[in-house]
Every structure is written in structure tokens, then in C-alpha cells.
Amino acid sequence: MSRKKTDLRIILRIFPYFAGEKKLFLTGFFSMMLVSAANIVDPLIIGHIIDVIVPAKDMKQLFLFAGLFVAVIALSGVLAYIQTIAMARLGVSIITRLKKDLYEHMLKLPISYFDKNPVGSLMSRVESDSENVMQLFSSFSIMVIGNMLFFLAMVIVLLFKNAQVTLTIMIPIPFLFAAALIMINYLKRYFKKVRELNAEIIAVLTEYIQGIFIVQLFNREIMASNILDMKSKKKFTVEKNAAMLEYSFWSLYGFTIEILFIVMVILLLSPKVIAGAITVGTLVIFIQYGRRIFEPLIQISENLNMIQRSMVSLARIFSILDIKDERVMFHDSVKPEFNEAIVFEDVSFEYKKNEPVLSNIRIEIKKNKKVALVGASGSGKTTTVLLLCGFYHPTKGKILVDGQDLRAADIYQWRKKIGLVMQDIFMFPGNILENVRIYNDEITKEMVLKSLSQVQLDESVMQGESVYRELSERGQNISTGERQLLSFARALVFNPEIIILDEATSSVDPRTERRIRDAMHDMLKDRTSLIVAHRLSTVLNADKIYLFQDGRIIAEGNHAQLMEKSEEYRKLVKLQFLTKDEDEN
Amino acid sequence: MKMKIDKHIIWIWRNLWSNYKRFIVLLVFITMLSTAVSVSYPFIFKLLIDKFAEIAENRALHPEPMKEIYRIIWIFVIIGIVRIFAGLYPGFRAYMNLVFEYILRKKYFGEILRKDYKFFLKFRTGDLVTRLTEDLSDFPKICWFSCSGIFRAFDSFSKIVFSLAMMAALSWRLTLISILPLPIMVVIFLITSEKLYKRFKLNQEAISEINNQLEMTFSGVKIIKAFVCEEKYRRFFKKTLDRKFDTQMDVVKLDTQLHMVYQYIDQFAQIGVILFGGYMVVVGEISVGTFFAFYTYLAMLVYPMLDLPQLFVSGKQAFVNIDRLEEIKEFPSTPPSSGKKRIEKVDSIIFKNVSFGYEEREDGILRNINFEVRRGERVVIIGPVGAGKSTILSLLTGILKPTRGGIFINGTSVEEVEMSSFREKIGYVPQEPLLFSGTIRENIEFGLKEVKEDAYREAVSVSQIEKEIEGFMDKDRTMIGQRGVNLSGGQKQRIAIARALIRKPEVLILDDITASLDAENEEKLWREIGRIFKDITCFIVSHRLSTIRYVDNVVFMEAGMLVGKDKHEKMVDRFESYRDYIQERTKK
Known part of the structure; x- marks a missing residue:
């Protein structure tokens, strides 16, 4: 019962989408009514020919009725066309809007949402789910409503022809409806299971195709194939059973309707026809209508899987639209000003409850200073950076920018001040130009070229093909170092106030690193920078270094100070070859 | 039509x-x-x-x-x-x-x-x-x-x-x-x-x-x-x-x-x-x-x-x-090799006049690479960005094929080798650790049958991931991937190392793992590998010079060419470009 209610609520929520398309909807609805009316008329014409025209041998009337028939057909054809186009248009535009709304909403969702949901499933939320919904709201809904009306009209005509017989043959209808509903409900469970298994198959495919080279290198092609096979087989079995059950049921059902129903009509009407109480034409009308009376139900049931899928999809879409966006996370009012310092005030953070990643850290980043975070991997450095970008909120404590809580800031304005270079560099599909400006056409080609030359990447990466050189998925056709440099160019082209390099230096070889350091040196002079690195050589000249361990800061100061006072820091430095090198020099 | x-x-x-x-x-x-x-x-x-x-x-x-x-x-x-x-x-x-x-x-x-x-x-x-x-x-x-x-x-x-x-x-x-x-x-x-x-x-x-x-x-x-x-x-x-x-x-x-x-x-x-x-x-x-x-x-x-x-x-x-x-x-795809010769033991790997390039130029990435690595030898491949270091590893594992020249295993051309038999001998750790949905243990075993508990323990401890696994609520039954815990890059990397080591490889290939392996862990890793996998042949791409400490020889690459291969000290003597590279790297 509660499920029914949620179903209803979901359907009600889609109505605003119809509201914008009133004209289309009314056009479709009207033409559908007329089509139904035309469909009602044609058995009546045949009945009339049999009962009146043939016995009277009235050729004139025959021509008249044939003409009438032509008119009815021509009209209903045009109307059916209008109806189909109007409904398709309605469906497609509703779904286009739904997709647009969904996409725009998703862009506003907090990063934590994207952490939890793999890209593949996000994609199918927008694309496949919306498409599923379309079927429900275009041709299908109209077909159902049309058939319902048709059913009503048929019953009325039959009642006029012979009320007693009509009422008698109506008796089994509620039972047949009930049986169908029970079956439909039973089958729902199967379909749900099939959908789940399908999602699993998608997950397996995505993972193993992404990890294909690992699979190949470890000679695990057969294993991968078997894992898919197992899931695939499971889905096959469930779906097969559902199909068998479904069609066996409808086969029996069809027998009941077509045979018993018509036999009933014949049995009830024959004595009357023989007695001359009703005409053969009436019998024909009964038979013709009788076979159509269950069409709506059969159509609904044939499309049951589709309806179910649409409802699930719609529910999923709305549940995403219900997720609060980032603007709720941040109060979104104060325009952030950064002139003095960013302060992490006793900040703690956990991704999962009771698994703290950061505990009570205090960091101060003064304007135009270079601050470095060092420490073992997994000690919370990256998380610190993500907090500063406003991707997450501290679980405890505050991040203050010039004394103003970041939580109260307009987060978009804040991010505009930041140039981020991430640990795993994401490459967009497309060419170098678009990858540097991330498809933001406010950034001109000249600006891109300039930033590329700032990181001294213009020659090597373009390979004589200019900025329009296409990159393959994940930038696999350029080296890791080049990718790294591209991501620097990306940060630079937006001319940020603050530059954040997250573990960026670690995958670049020393020579390139020096190249970047040289190139960035000038800019960092007038900028604030926060650098996360395992390697210490890049951060030696930092104004302040914070040493992280297990989510805490265990030491802070510049290189010289830390060398003096921190055992852990000395250990780290020693491990990195640095002491030895210093001796040599 | x-x-x-x-x-x-x-x-x-x-x-x-x-x-x-x-x-x-x-x-x-x-x-x-x-x-x-x-x-x-x-x-x-x-x-x-x-x-x-x-x-x-x-x-x-x-x-x-x-x-x-x-x-x-x-x-x-x-x-x-x-x-x-x-x-x-x-x-x-x-x-x-x-x-x-x-x-x-x-x-x-x-x-x-x-x-x-x-x-x-x-x-x-x-x-x-x-x-x-x-x-x-x-x-x-x-x-x-x-x-x-x-x-x-x-x-x-x-x-x-x-x-x-x-x-x-x-x-x-x-x-x-x-x-x-x-x-x-x-x-x-x-x-x-x-x-x-x-x-x-x-x-x-x-x-x-x-x-x-x-x-x-x-x-x-x-x-x-x-x-x-x-x-x-x-x-x-x-x-x-x-x-x-x-x-x-x-x-x-x-x-x-x-x-x-x-x-x-x-x-x-x-x-x-x-x-x-x-x-x-x-x-x-x-x-x-x-x-x-x-x-x-x-x-x-x-x-x-x-x-x-x-x-x-x-x-x-x-x-x-x-x-x-x-x-x-x-879509034309050349199988890794059509050869039949099985590799039972990897004694030597030779690159002979190997060139490689993507579509545009056939030596766009690597030009005429020659070197030999013998059983038990550990080499680190270093050089600037875009020098072709990772490409050498991809060629070695057969993910890429040379556009010119050949790679020989025990003197047999890779073309004649049954690639899967060679890959069985390889333990590979990619630059970006890729794990699959499943438990940590499943990921480490990765389809390996009848894994002995000792072998598993060994791989996990050498990879320096043991303690962290113990720290999880479900230990090595902890699910990772979509519905599991979030692992840090370093943890993933070390699981990937364990996945390579549990196979007791004869050839270990580490593609720039320094990104998520800190210096301390690297030190421990090499100490343990030296202790347990004595005979192992290693190819390491690294940007961290400290890695040189743990290897026998250095291969220095520059702009798609191999400058030389020798001991670190000798390389410093022999090649000016290497000397410059190292100096530039260590200079303040």
C-alpha cells in the first residue's frame, strides 16, 4: 500500500513538467479521443451494412456508408498522426528538460556524492533513466488512457444494443482484472532482481575494461571472463524464469478472454438471433468489441516491465534531485576576501564515522607565502587540501579566511581564487587546448599557449600538431610527466590567487620538476601556495613546512628549524638522499 | 543497401x-x-x-x-x-x-x-x-x-x-x-x-x-x-x-x-x-x-x-x-605473440635495436634501444619526463610491441614466445594502482588458486601493508571498490605490490611507484625484497634518486634514447648528461 502511495507521489512530481507543455498535451489528448471515437464507429458501420443494407439490397446506402467509412478513416489517420507527433514531442521535451535539470543539479552536488557513486552509474542516471521515463510519458500513457476511454465507449454501445447480455458478460471482468493485477505484482519482484543483476554486470564490465592491462599482464583473461559469465548467467536464469512465467500466464489468460468470452457471447446471443430478437449485425458488433475489450489490460501487462523500469528510474531521478546541493553546505553569502591569512583552526575531519582522517590540525597560510605539507602517505595531507577547496566541511573546527569562516562564504567565488593541481590528473577527452582550459571558452587560445610555454611544454606535447592535438582517454598518449605539466598549465591559465599542488611534484622527474619550479618561481612570488609533497627538495625553500603523521601535525617550521628540532623530519630527509647530497655539495 | x-x-x-x-x-x-x-x-x-x-x-x-x-x-x-x-x-x-x-x-x-x-x-x-x-x-x-x-x-x-x-x-x-x-x-x-x-x-x-x-x-x-x-x-x-x-x-x-x-x-x-x-x-x-x-x-x-x-x-x-x-x-589488434615457446625460467632479457612510436612516427617515443638484463639483476630506469621510461616497461610486458627491433628472452625473440608463459613470471605494479571490487585478499590473490597462507602473509608483509590491513574492521575480508572502504593512493599501491609479489615472480616491474610510496616504506620494501626474493630480476622506473641505492645498475634515458646502463658510480664517470642530471637534481 505504501509503495502504491510512493508511486503516486512520484507521478505527481512529474506533472510540473507537463505544465509547460499544455498545448502539446491537449492536442495529443484531443486527437486521441477522436481516434477512439472513430474506432468505435467502424464496427457499427459493418453491423449496419449486414443488418440493413444487405437485406434491403440498397446500393445507394452502401455507397453512402462506404463514403462515411472513408471519411472516418481519413480523419482518424490524420488525427493519429497528430496525436503521435504531439505525444512524442511532449515526451521528448519533458525528458530533455528532466535531463537538463538533473545534470545541472548534479553539477552542484558536493564532492562526497561523486565519491560514493561510480561514473558509470551517474551516467546511466542521466541518460538511461531519463530515456526509460520517456516511454512512460509519451506514447504509452496516451495509449492507456485511449484504451480506457475506448473500453468505456464500447461498454456504452453494447449496453444500448443489449443491456442484459452486456451485463452478463461483464461479470467475469473484475475477476480477470484481479488475476492480472496479482500476476503483475508477483512479476515485479523478478524484474527488480533483473535490474539489480544488470547493474552488477555493468559494474563488472566497467571495472575489468578499465583494468584491462592488469588483467592481461596477470594472464587473468579467463578469470575476468568467468566473473562476467557468472553474473550474466544469473541474470539469464532469473530473466528466463520471469519470461516463462509471464508468457504462460498470458497464454492462459488469452485463452480465457478470447475463447470463453466469445463462447459466452455466442451462447447468450444465438437463441435470440434464431428467435429473431436481435440481428446478426448486433452479434457481429458484440464479437468485434468483445475481442478488444481486454486490450488495455493486455497492453498494460505487456508493458509492465517497462512501466516498472520507468517508475524505478523516475524515483531514482527524483531522489537525486532531492539531494541538497553545495549551496546548502555553504551559506553562500559572504564574498570571500583573502588579504591576510588562511587559518585551519583545530580542524578535524572524517569521511566515515569514527574513522578520523584529520585530528585537530592548525595551519596558517599567510598571504603570498609558500606553505608545504609533508609526511607519510595517508597521513591526511590530501584531505587538508580538499577541505581548503571547499569539497568537504571540517567535522570539527573551522577554516578561516581573513577571520571569516569558509562555511559562510560564496564557495564559487572562493574556488575562483584557487588553482588546483591534483594528485591523479584527470584528462578530458579532446585536444590539448580544451584540456588546459577545460572547455571554458572564456580562456582564449593565446592564454593557453602562454601558460603552456610557462611550463615549457609547448614543444614536446604538441608534437608539431599545435594545441589541437587530440588526447586519448585519460591522456594515455602523453607521458605522466607531460600530463603533470599540462595540469600545471591548467592551473596557471586561470590566473589564481592561490596555487595548490597536491603531491604534484612526486611523479615528475627532477629535471622537469626543476623546469616547473623555475617557471613557477616568479608567479609564486606574488601568490600564496600550498604544496603537498613526499619529496622534500621542492619544499626546502617553503616559508613554513607542516609535518603530518596519522592525521596530526607533529612538527612545523621552516626546513632549518625542522632539521634542528624534529627527529621525524630528519629521518624523512635522510631517507630522501638529501643529507648525503648536502655533504657532497 | x-x-x-x-x-x-x-x-x-x-x-x-x-x-x-x-x-x-x-x-x-x-x-x-x-x-x-x-x-x-x-x-x-x-x-x-x-x-x-x-x-x-x-x-x-x-x-x-x-x-x-x-x-x-x-x-x-x-x-x-x-x-x-x-x-x-x-x-x-x-x-x-x-x-x-x-x-x-x-x-x-x-x-x-x-x-x-x-x-x-x-x-x-x-x-x-x-x-x-x-x-x-x-x-x-x-x-x-x-x-x-x-x-x-x-x-x-x-x-x-x-x-x-x-x-x-x-x-x-x-x-x-x-x-x-x-x-x-x-x-x-x-x-x-x-x-x-x-x-x-x-x-x-x-x-x-x-x-x-x-x-x-x-x-x-x-x-x-x-x-x-x-x-x-x-x-x-x-x-x-x-x-x-x-x-x-x-x-x-x-x-x-x-x-x-x-x-x-x-x-x-x-x-x-x-x-x-x-x-x-x-x-x-x-x-x-x-x-x-x-x-x-x-x-x-x-x-x-x-x-x-x-x-x-x-x-x-x-x-x-x-x-x-x-x-x-x-578492430585490428595484434595478439601479444603467436609464439609457442614456453618460458620456464627467465635468464636474460635483451632489447635489441628497439624503436617504438604511436601512429604518427614509428620511432617517436623510443629510438634504437639496446640493453641486456640478466637474472637477478636490479635496474632502475631514470631520465626526464617523456624520455620513454614507462614505454620500455610496456614493451617488456608485451602491452606494446616494438615498431622496429626485437626483444629477446633467454635469447628467444618475444615473437616466438608464448606470452602468457612469460607473463606468469612477471610481477607488475602499475603507476596508477588499479584494484577491483572485492575483498583485499581477493585483490591480492587476483584469481590465483590454492594460495598458501604463508605465501599470502609474506607478500603482505613485504609490501608493508600488513599493519594497515590488520587495522581494518574486517581485516583482509574488507571490501574495496564501489561499496567498500576508501583506500589512500599509497595503500592501493602497496596492495598492488602484494598482488605482484604473491605470484613469486622472477621479474618484478615497478612503474614509478614513488608517487604513493614514501621513503620509509620504500626502504623497508627493498630490504624485505632483498631478504625474501633473492633471485628476483627488477625493472624499476623511478623519479626518486634514493631508489638508486637499492639497485645494481642504472639505465639512463633521454629523449627516447638510452644513454647508458651501468653502476651509478660508473655512470657518473662515464656520462656527462647523467652527471648533470644527478647534479641538477641534488643541487639546492
Whole structure:
């Protein structure tokens, strides 16, 4: 019962989408009514020919009725066309809007949402789910409503022809409806299971195709194939059973309707026809209508899987639209000003409850200073950076920018001040130009070229093909170092106030690193920078270094100070070859 | 155009039908049975109506009219029982669709698993997944079309033929009038079908474009947010959506127009029947029952007639999807090696005049690389960005193939080596640690059978991940991936190391793991490897000079060329560029 209610609520929520398309909807609805009316008329014409025209041998009337028939057909054809186009248009535009709304909403969702949901499933939320919904709201809904009306009209005509017989043959209808509903409900469970298994198959495919080279290198092609096979087989079995059950049921059902129903009509009407109480034409009308009376139900049931899928999809879409966006996370009012310092005030953070990643850290980043975070991997450095970008909120404590809580800031304005270079560099599909400006056409080609030359990447990466050189998925056709440099160019082209390099230096070889350091040196002079690195050589000249361990800061100061006072820091430095090198020099 | 259809039909026969001949025959039989049932209804109605006419005409000849009616009803019931069986056949069709889906997914996933890097440069993951899921299972795509679709067409066809046969038997003159419009239908179909195919393709392209945009948005969401480009992406997506709106409406319009024209044609045949049939009844040439039967047959023909072109339409769509599947298979991909020689023990690996480049230039990445590594030797490959370090590893593992020159294992060219036997000896740790959904332990074992507890413990402890695993609530049964814990980059990397080490490899390949392995862990790792895997041959790409401490020899690369290979101290003596490189790196 509660499920029914949620179903209803979901359907009600889609109505605003119809509201914008009133004209289309009314056009479709009207033409559908007329089509139904035309469909009602044609058995009546045949009945009339049999009962009146043939016995009277009235050729004139025959021509008249044939003409009438032509008119009815021509009209209903045009109307059916209008109806189909109007409904398709309605469906497609509703779904286009739904997709647009969904996409725009998703862009506003907090990063934590994207952490939890793999890209593949996000994609199918927008694309496949919306498409599923379309079927429900275009041709299908109209077909159902049309058939319902048709059913009503048929019953009325039959009642006029012979009320007693009509009422008698109506008796089994509620039972047949009930049986169908029970079956439909039973089958729902199967379909749900099939959908789940399908999602699993998608997950397996995505993972193993992404990890294909690992699979190949470890000679695990057969294993991968078997894992898919197992899931695939499971889905096959469930779906097969559902199909068998479904069609066996409808086969029996069809027998009941077509045979018993018509036999009933014949049995009830024959004595009357023989007695001359009703005409053969009436019998024909009964038979013709009788076979159509269950069409709506059969159509609904044939499309049951589709309806179910649409409802699930719609529910999923709305549940995403219900997720609060980032603007709720941040109060979104104060325009952030950064002139003095960013302060992490006793900040703690956990991704999962009771698994703290950061505990009570205090960091101060003064304007135009270079601050470095060092420490073992997994000690919370990256998380610190993500907090500063406003991707997450501290679980405890505050991040203050010039004394103003970041939580109260307009987060978009804040991010505009930041140039981020991430640990795993994401490459967009497309060419170098678009990858540097991330498809933001406010950034001109000249600006891109300039930033590329700032990181001294213009020659090597373009390979004589200019900025329009296409990159393959994940930038696999350029080296890791080049990718790294591209991501620097990306940060630079937006001319940020603050530059954040997250573990960026670690995958670049020393020579390139020096190249970047040289190139960035000038800019960092007038900028604030926060650098996360395992390697210490890049951060030696930092104004302040914070040493992280297990989510805490265990030491802070510049290189010289830390060398003096921190055992852990000395250990780290020693491990990195640095002491030895210093001796040599 | 004719050729195109033939090609796809042959594909369906070869890949799907030929293995299920008996089932296909059964389907043909049931389809005809179901047609027979449908076609018999109007005939029985004709009997019934004529019977009433007879009775009305001469009541005296029919003393017990109801008895005769009952006889007709019995025929009905018998046919109805046959119908129960025949009615199952959509179920059989669905069963077959599912079988097809299953075997195609298996087959083409197998194809994908055998592809080389070129393939994956061209095809994106999301796209491949679509081809193996939606393209197969959705209505009216490949699997639906290959069985349900074709059999529905056959069903329609046989209904048309049977009905026409019955009509001809009843009155051939009236039949002729009814089929007059048929040639017009064929002409219209031929004219429009090419157009439809084109529109479908455009629509399909628009869908792909949407998917590509979605993928790049969601994969790069952090960057998009960090640089506040949401607004741009919104506009971008809207444009794509608008384009799809148009392509989709184009398809719907043409489809509906076709539908309408066909319906008209059929209905005008019905008018012919009303006029001429009515006339024939009036003049007594045919009975009222025959007239009614004709009318019913024609009405019955509407749906099959509409269905047939519809099926060609969905056929076109399915054919596009079949092409997309075949594209996977046809994409040229050289197998890692066709050799037969098994590698039992790796004694030496030699690169001889190896060059490599992607499409544009055949030595664009590596030029004339020569070096030899012997059993038990540890080498670190260092050099500036873009020098081709990782490419050497990919060539070694057979992920890439040299465009010139050759790689020799124990003196045998890789081309003659059974690649899988060589790969069994390799422990590979990629730059970006890639793990799969499952438990930590499953990831480390990665399909290895009968792993001894000791071996597992050893791999985990050498990889410096033991303590962290113990720290998780479910220990090594902790799920990772989509529904599991979030591991840090370093943790993932060390699990990937354990995954390589548990196989007790003879050759260990580490592709720049310094990114997520801190100095302390690296030190421990090498100490343990030295202790436990004494004889292991190592190839390491590293940017951290400290790695030099743990290896025998250094390979120095610059701009796609190998400068030299020797001990660190000797390299410093021998090569100025190496000296500069090291100095530049260590200078303050």
C-alpha cells in the first residue's frame, strides 16, 4: 500500500513538467479521443451494412456508408498522426528538460556524492533513466488512457444494443482484472532482481575494461571472463524464469478472454438471433468489441516491465534531485576576501564515522607565502587540501579566511581564487587546448599557449600538431610527466590567487620538476601556495613546512628549524638522499 | 543497401541461429500454429453467421438450431486449446533473446580482453560497456531483433500469407481488389528505408555525444568544480541535448508518416471490400458470412502490414548495433605473440635495436634501444619526463610491441614466445594502482588458486601493508571498490605490490611507484625484497634518486634514447648528461 502511495507521489512530481507543455498535451489528448471515437464507429458501420443494407439490397446506402467509412478513416489517420507527433514531442521535451535539470543539479552536488557513486552509474542516471521515463510519458500513457476511454465507449454501445447480455458478460471482468493485477505484482519482484543483476554486470564490465592491462599482464583473461559469465548467467536464469512465467500466464489468460468470452457471447446471443430478437449485425458488433475489450489490460501487462523500469528510474531521478546541493553546505553569502591569512583552526575531519582522517590540525597560510605539507602517505595531507577547496566541511573546527569562516562564504567565488593541481590528473577527452582550459571558452587560445610555454611544454606535447592535438582517454598518449605539466598549465591559465599542488611534484622527474619550479618561481612570488609533497627538495625553500603523521601535525617550521628540532623530519630527509647530497655539495 | 541487410542477416545466422537450429525449427512450427489459430477465427465466424442466415431462411430444415450452433462452439473451444500452446511462443522467443544476449556478451567481452593498447586508445570504457549491455538487451536492439524481431516479422508474414490464402479460397476476385495497394507499399518502403537508416544513425551519434559529455563531466568533476566551470558545462550540455531533441523528432516524424501511409493503404483496401463485397453480397455472389470474414481478415492484416515495415525499422537500428559490435571484433589488434615457446625460467632479457612510436612516427617515443638484463639483476630506469621510461616497461610486458627491433628472452625473440608463459613470471605494479571490487585478499590473490597462507602473509608483509590491513574492521575480508572502504593512493599501491609479489615472480616491474610510496616504506620494501626474493630480476622506473641505492645498475634515458646502463658510480664517470642530471637534481 505504501509503495502504491510512493508511486503516486512520484507521478505527481512529474506533472510540473507537463505544465509547460499544455498545448502539446491537449492536442495529443484531443486527437486521441477522436481516434477512439472513430474506432468505435467502424464496427457499427459493418453491423449496419449486414443488418440493413444487405437485406434491403440498397446500393445507394452502401455507397453512402462506404463514403462515411472513408471519411472516418481519413480523419482518424490524420488525427493519429497528430496525436503521435504531439505525444512524442511532449515526451521528448519533458525528458530533455528532466535531463537538463538533473545534470545541472548534479553539477552542484558536493564532492562526497561523486565519491560514493561510480561514473558509470551517474551516467546511466542521466541518460538511461531519463530515456526509460520517456516511454512512460509519451506514447504509452496516451495509449492507456485511449484504451480506457475506448473500453468505456464500447461498454456504452453494447449496453444500448443489449443491456442484459452486456451485463452478463461483464461479470467475469473484475475477476480477470484481479488475476492480472496479482500476476503483475508477483512479476515485479523478478524484474527488480533483473535490474539489480544488470547493474552488477555493468559494474563488472566497467571495472575489468578499465583494468584491462592488469588483467592481461596477470594472464587473468579467463578469470575476468568467468566473473562476467557468472553474473550474466544469473541474470539469464532469473530473466528466463520471469519470461516463462509471464508468457504462460498470458497464454492462459488469452485463452480465457478470447475463447470463453466469445463462447459466452455466442451462447447468450444465438437463441435470440434464431428467435429473431436481435440481428446478426448486433452479434457481429458484440464479437468485434468483445475481442478488444481486454486490450488495455493486455497492453498494460505487456508493458509492465517497462512501466516498472520507468517508475524505478523516475524515483531514482527524483531522489537525486532531492539531494541538497553545495549551496546548502555553504551559506553562500559572504564574498570571500583573502588579504591576510588562511587559518585551519583545530580542524578535524572524517569521511566515515569514527574513522578520523584529520585530528585537530592548525595551519596558517599567510598571504603570498609558500606553505608545504609533508609526511607519510595517508597521513591526511590530501584531505587538508580538499577541505581548503571547499569539497568537504571540517567535522570539527573551522577554516578561516581573513577571520571569516569558509562555511559562510560564496564557495564559487572562493574556488575562483584557487588553482588546483591534483594528485591523479584527470584528462578530458579532446585536444590539448580544451584540456588546459577545460572547455571554458572564456580562456582564449593565446592564454593557453602562454601558460603552456610557462611550463615549457609547448614543444614536446604538441608534437608539431599545435594545441589541437587530440588526447586519448585519460591522456594515455602523453607521458605522466607531460600530463603533470599540462595540469600545471591548467592551473596557471586561470590566473589564481592561490596555487595548490597536491603531491604534484612526486611523479615528475627532477629535471622537469626543476623546469616547473623555475617557471613557477616568479608567479609564486606574488601568490600564496600550498604544496603537498613526499619529496622534500621542492619544499626546502617553503616559508613554513607542516609535518603530518596519522592525521596530526607533529612538527612545523621552516626546513632549518625542522632539521634542528624534529627527529621525524630528519629521518624523512635522510631517507630522501638529501643529507648525503648536502655533504657532497 | 540490399547488401547491407544481407551482411547483417548472415551475421545473425552465423553468430546466433546456426547453433540453435532445432529451437529455430520449433519456433517456426509454433509461429505457424499460432497463425493458423488466428486465421481460423474469422472463418469460424463466417460459419456461424452463414449458419444463422441458413436457419433464418428456412427454419424447417433446422429443427434443432442450437445443436448446430453448439457444434461450431466446440470447434472454437478446440482451437482455443491449441491457442494455449501457441500462446506460449512469445515466451520461447524471449527465452531465445536471452540466450543470444548471454552468448554475445560472453563472446565480445572475450574479444575485448584480447585487444591491445591501440584499441583502448580508440574506444572508451563507457562506450564499450554500452555496447555489451544496452545495445544487446534493450528493445529493439540486437537480441530482441535477432529472435523476437525476426520471428515477429515471420509471424506477420505468415499471417498475411495465410489470410490471403483463406481470402482467395473464399473469393479470389475480392482478394485481388484487396491486394491492389500492396505494390505501392513496397515502393514507399524502398524509398524511405535509406532515409530512416540515416536518421537513426544521426540520432545514435547524438546519444553517444551525450554519453561522452556525461562521462567527462563526472570523471572530471573535481577539476570542473575547482575551476568553477559549471556554467560552461551547463551550456555545453544543453546544446547537445537540443541536438538530440531534433534528431529524435526526425526519427519519430518519419516513422509516424510511414505508419500513417501504410494504415491508409490498408484501410482503403477495406473500403474496396465494403463496396465490392457489399455489392457481391447484395447480388448474392457471396454470403454475409464471407463478407464479414473478408472484412475481419483485412482488419487482421492491418497489424502485420504495419508491423513488417516497423520491423525493418528496428532491424536498421539493430544493424547499427551489430555494426558497433563488429567494430570491436574487426578492430585490428595484434595478439601479444603467436609464439609457442614456453618460458620456464627467465635468464636474460635483451632489447635489441628497439624503436617504438604511436601512429604518427614509428620511432617517436623510443629510438634504437639496446640493453641486456640478466637474472637477478636490479635496474632502475631514470631520465626526464617523456624520455620513454614507462614505454620500455610496456614493451617488456608485451602491452606494446616494438615498431622496429626485437626483444629477446633467454635469447628467444618475444615473437616466438608464448606470452602468457612469460607473463606468469612477471610481477607488475602499475603507476596508477588499479584494484577491483572485492575483498583485499581477493585483490591480492587476483584469481590465483590454492594460495598458501604463508605465501599470502609474506607478500603482505613485504609490501608493508600488513599493519594497515590488520587495522581494518574486517581485516583482509574488507571490501574495496564501489561499496567498500576508501583506500589512500599509497595503500592501493602497496596492495598492488602484494598482488605482484604473491605470484613469486622472477621479474618484478615497478612503474614509478614513488608517487604513493614514501621513503620509509620504500626502504623497508627493498630490504624485505632483498631478504625474501633473492633471485628476483627488477625493472624499476623511478623519479626518486634514493631508489638508486637499492639497485645494481642504472639505465639512463633521454629523449627516447638510452644513454647508458651501468653502476651509478660508473655512470657518473662515464656520462656527462647523467652527471648533470644527478647534479641538477641534488643541487639546492
